[in-house]
Amino acid sequence: MTVALVTGATGQDGGYLVERLLAEGTEVHGLVRGEDLGGGPVPDGLVVHECDLGGPAADVAAVVDRVAPDELYNLGGVSSVAQSWAEPLLTTTVNGTAAVVLLEAARSTQERTGRPVRVVQAASAEIFGEPEHSPQDERTAIRPVSPYGAAKALAHHAVGIARARGQHATSLVLYNHESPRRPPSFVTRKITSTVAAIAAGRADRIVLGNLDARRDWGWAPDYVDAMVRAVRHDTPGDYVVATGEAHTVRDFVAAAFARAGVEDWERLVTVDQALVRPADPSLLVGDASRAREELGWAPTVGFAELVARMVDAEEPS
Structure with missing residues (x-):
């Protein structure tokens, strides 16, 4: 064994x-x-x-x-x-x-x-x-x-x-x-949990840092x-x-609100400069060609589906 x-x-x-x-x-x-x-x-x-x-x-x-x-x-x-x-x-x-x-x-x-x-x-x-x-x-x-x-x-x-x-x-x-198992301290989980709460009437806005940071x-x-x-x-x-696709934090927010059925979401987002990191890479996106060719690995879940799964897993209203 x-x-x-x-x-x-x-x-x-x-x-x-x-x-x-x-x-x-x-x-x-x-x-x-x-x-x-x-x-x-x-x-x-x-x-x-x-x-x-x-x-x-x-x-x-x-x-x-x-x-x-x-x-x-x-x-x-x-x-x-x-x-x-x-x-x-x-x-x-x-x-x-x-x-x-x-x-x-x-x-x-x-x-x-x-x-x-x-x-x-x-x-x-x-x-x-x-x-x-x-x-x-x-x-x-x-x-x-x-x-x-x-x-x-x-x-x-x-x-x-x-x-x-x-x-x-x-x-x-x-x-x-990411996944629904991410702690709420991570920006992705903070987004999905707060968006779900807004959709259920338990919160009125979400406070974030750099919305332009791009991640894979x-x-x-x-x-x-x-x-x-x-x-x-x-x-x-x-x-x-990596997936090879880059999306901004703003993209993640938009996808989460879309999944929750909330329109006109921009007014519900506040940017707090105190949440912006001292040094935050502007664009990180990976080329996983070697992993694909040598390990036979490939991602199975796309960006929109990932966000949807995380929103769906949040506590219901």
Whole structure:
């Protein structure tokens, strides 16, 4: 039986990944912070290991050694770019340094057991910062403009170094991917939850930051599919995972109001400059050609359908 270890197992991506792996018959272990255990139901069959990626490296490495996984998915860490500005040191530790700890632990476990430990690192389009060209691919220069992007870049480079040492280590450069499981602190979920509330008469307006920021938004379970394909691919590498379509935050708002049946929505939106990030890339859109050609991966849910699913999943009136 395949044994998998997933960090961030209670997050959006971790939850979808754990459910998929369990359904396949994989023995799944989750590395979870104690404070996250009460955030929602833990899937039946998930073996939980209470451990903080920001804690002592020896504790994290001990979990890897004890589980001795065939597949290690590193999805844990600070998931908000906005939070990274408030907590840059924490972000560097859990999004960057922890990846190095996990890679070294995987190498050590592999040497001890004589069995390969395949690693997938969840990188981010934020590593590209303000790119010189669009769409971006695996050859795009890495020059982040946020603490979040810098930490993810550290982890991304660490994967490349581990691969050069012979490890089966892959970094997936994930573009924005959403679902109803996104916390309300994310702008996409803030939009869908507030729009649903406006449509139901529970709110009268939505307050947002930069409406012109453009992003490449995909469906989270599709991106989880890319993770599984990548870890089981014969050859490790770096892959951009994206839809190849860019939409503004304003587009997202318009699609959400349209799904909720609300017309003349512009008057219901207020822009607050305090919500605009210190540095916000103007256009991030990815070219996933390599993932399509080598992994056989492709997105299955388009932008309008993604927004509709999120609006439909909000609490009814």
